[in-house]
Each structure stands twice: as C-alpha cells, then as structure tokens.
Amino acid sequence: MSQSKAKSSRIALFWTQVKKNRQVYFLLLFGILWYAIFAYGPMYGLTLAFKQYRAVDGIFGSPWVGTQVFEYVFRDPAFMDSVIRTLWINAGRMIFQFPIPVILSLLLNEVRLGKSKKVLQSIFTFPHFLSWIIVSSIMLNVLGSQGVFNSFIKLMGGEPLSIIGNSNFFVPLLYITENWKSAGWSAIIYMAAIAGIDQEQYEAAEIDGASRLQRMIHITLPGIQVTVTVMFILAVGNLMTAGFDQVFNLSNPATATVAETLDMYIYRVTFQSASDFSFSTAVSLFKSVINFFLLVAADRLSKRFGGSGLFG
Amino acid sequence: MKTGTAILHKKRGLRDRFEVMDFIILVILVIWAIAIIIPFISVIAISFATPQEYLESKLLLFPTRPTLSNYETLFADGRILVGYRTTLIILLIGVPINMFLTTSVAYALSRGHFPLKKFFLYAILFTMLFNGGIVPLYLLMMELHLTNSIWSVILAYGVNTFYMIIMRSYFQSLPDSLIESAQLDGAGEWTILFRIILPLSMPIIATVTLFYSVDRWNEWFNAMIFLRSNNMIPLQLVLRSMVLEATAQRTMMASSAAISQSMFSDGLKMAAVIVTMLPIMCVFPFLQKYFVKGILIGAVKA
Known part of the structure; x- marks a missing residue:
C-alpha cells in the first residue's frame, strides 16, 4: 500500500518537474x-538487412528472411576484398599521413618571425576548406600529362610520370593529396598543445646548453604526447570510414580495382549495379557495427591516455 | 608572471643570431607552402590561357596573352549558373535551419536538470557512434517522397552533433546567474535564449554558422543520390560532371585536332574550378581566425 503510494508520488513529482520545464x-x-526521423529512422531501416526488400511494402512491410542476406554478402569475394583494402589503405594513413601534421607543427613552432609564421599557417590551412571535388579536379590537372608537375620534370630533363589513371600510384596519391589538403589544418591542434607547454622549461634547458633539436625532442614532443596519442586513437576509430569523398573523386575506371574500398563497394552495389537494397543494407549494417566497436574502443583508450574521449 | 617570462624569452629569441637550423626549417616550410600555392597558380593560369599557349608553353604559370574566353564559354554553357542557384538555395534555406536546430538543442541540453535530460543527451551522442548509413537514408527519403526535392538535401543534414557539443559547452560556460535573474524577471526559456544567451554567444554562433556554410557550399554526395533533375544540380556536382566529361573526351579522341579540343576543355575545367572555389577563397582570409577558434574549442572538448 505505502509502496504504491510512494510510487505514485514519485510519478507526480516527475510530472510537476516535466511541467515546470x-x-x-x-x-x-x-x-x-530531426534526430528521430533522420538519424534513428535510417537505424530502423537497417532491419532491412534481415528482410527481403519489396518496394511496394516499404521497409516496414517487407517480409523477414533471417540471416539469408548476410550469407549472400559473405559469399561475394569483392566484399571481403573491399574490407581488407579499406583497412590496408587506412592503416597506411597512420604511417604516411598521421605524423605529417605533428612534424609540421614542430617546425612551425620553431619559426621565430611571427609574421611569416602566420602567413605560412594561412597557406597551409586553406586547402582544407575546399571540397574533394575541387581538390581532385586540381590534382588531376596538376599531376596529369600536361600538368605543372610533369612540365617541371621535363624542364629538369627527367621522364614524365604517368600518375593519373595508374593503379600503382593510386594509394600513394591518396596519402599525398590528403597531406596537401589537410595536414596544415590538423597541425593547428598540435600547435595549440605546444602553446600550452610551460615556457620556463625551455629557458631552463637553454641555460643548461640544450640545442634547439634537443629542446624539440626532450620538451616539445613529450609536451604534446597526450594530444598525439589521443589523435592517433581517434584515427584508429576511423579505420573503416576515412576517405570516401577522396577515393570517389580521385578514382576513375582505370584505377577501379585498387580503389574499391568498403564505401565504394556499398556505393557500387547500391546505385550502379542492379540494386538489391537488402543486400546493400546488410553491407551497411556490417560496416556500422564494426565502426561502432572501433569508435567505442577508441573512446575508452583515449580516456585511459588522459584525453577526454569522443564526447568531452 | 608567465607573460613576463614569455616576453623575455621572445626578446632573447630575436637577439639570437640566425642559425643554420632556422634556415633549414624555413626552407622546408617554404617548399611546403610553394607545393600548396603552385597548383593554384597553375589552375588560374590555365583558366586564363588560350589553347595555343597551353599547348606550346613548357611551364605555364603566367599567361602572356590572358583571355576570358574560357569563362565566356563556361557561363554560356549555363550549367554553372544552375549550380550556383541550387547551391545558394541549399545554403540560404539550409544554414538557418541548421542554426535553429543546433542552437535550440544545444541550449536546452545546457540547462540544469530536467527529467529525461540524460536520455536525450545520450540518444543524440549515440548517433555519433552508430548510424544507419546511406542506403537506409535513401530508402527513407523515398518513403517520405522527398527524393528529387531540394528538401531531401536540406533535411538530410540537420544537426552536426559535433558542432552542437561545441555550442553546448560554450553555453555551459556562461554564468548561471544571468539566466536566474532573467527567470526572476519572468522571462521564458525562448526569451532567455534569444535576448540573453545569443547576444553573449556571438563568437561561437559566428564560428558554427561558418562551419555550416562551408559544409553546405561543399555538399554534393546527398544531392548526387537524392536529386535526379537536371535543373537542380549543386555547384560541386556541376564541376564534377564537367571534369569527368572532359576526361572522357580526351581518352576517346586521339587525332591532333581533338587534342587541341581537349586542351581547350582543360581551360574550361580550370575556369569551373576557379568559379567554384572563388567564394571560399574570398572569405577565407577574413574568417580564418573563426575557423581556428572553432577547432580549438572543439579540441579542448574532444
């Protein structure tokens, strides 16, 4: 009796709180x-991975078929290839992209003329604000047979390189263009971390006779270590997703075999071949689940290393 | 105290002689800067060059006989104008909607305790970790009968959760006493948001508006999937189709007459690139500090 009374008073309190707010x-x-319709709606749509999609019945009315669709997905060799290719390309980003902004920020920090530092930083950050459509349009021209890059090589007496449409160059092209576009922008976070290092450490080191390089290695680098670690973990969290815009716009039929990442595969099976929406939803679900676990792991790890995780 | 030592440090740094190390660092950075600038100079040069000059010159960085003919052909084609119109419509309707949704959610979630606050917050944060992906979104748009309507593109990008968190943390940093005194005066939540909070939050409002505007300007993927009609193509996709078209032409034709034709199309392509990035180029120098501020607020949180 008294229990239900307490419960009803709790409900009453809840409602007065709701009314007050x-x-x-x-x-x-x-x-x-907006979130309910356009974020959770598609999440509900993922149930289609376990249904046979029929346009007349919609997502809700289509009949359930269990895990049958996944069997088809895993039977397609192009699917597993695209997963491995995605992980391989993005693991390469950890080596050929990730350190560049760190190095750039260390170098920028050593520039002692304030004005040139600002000008340089503006130049470095600008390309980040252009879309991949623009950047790839520029790159396809600049690195093409008639482009500046090959003109320069010819002027120096070298042999022109065929970079565009060459499948051997495609993955390096991804790393180079990404660095061109965004390394300067990513460096800003490290610059902020460097600005937070106690200046007295540098002065003490200077008095002790430490060289610039020694100060860089023994003070600056340890000073930004937490930021670097956290950024690295977050990059690992994006192993499955990084780079669709870039790959989509830089690839062409000649490089199709080396450019089919998981996102490209999803795009192809959904919008280019005879579309089977259950099939592509199953692939989508696979990607979302793997991505979810990568992000949660990244969040946990970055908290352990002194960062504040994905959500602050 | 700290600023004092910083000034001292700076003075001493300036008095230091220009070491070899300084020189090496500066050379590396200047080479990097040149590697970024040269492609832009090349694109500008080609867009103003005649096909003859483009073919003949060994390294075209400055057209000797600049011409506007590439731009004339580009605008005569008409697609670029359709692109500008579509992108401007998306931006002018989309960004106010983005700002309204983001600001209202960020402010509500920055307020003290109310029932279900945690639930809403975590439900929103969850969307950063897990999403349905493009296929269910496409089917949803079809079932809402929004495909081939500009609203599909506008509504598909409503709240960027990351920007919402940045804004929320800014609102949380404002003193509570402001809100409390306004409440004593009988002001409602909407009045407080518009009359008190927003005027105090102009830096973050400006930053997030800029982020959304750049995102909208650069948006293309949703439009590519949702919009089919030819008179509703955003600028980025117009550029993309022009680039692809020109590339296809080059591989198809091999005769020398065709080569000069394709060279000309390079000029047209680069003119399209310039026209597409011009607005960003023009606003970037003025707005750079806001962008940097935005990412730094985000970095402190994330």
Missing part, C-alpha cells in the same frame, strides 16, 4: 524530431 522540452522538440 515544459519550455525546455519545447526547445528540444525540433532537434529531437
């Missing part, structure tokens, strides 16, 4: 509606 809920309403 009704304007806050009204503020939330529009955003929550």
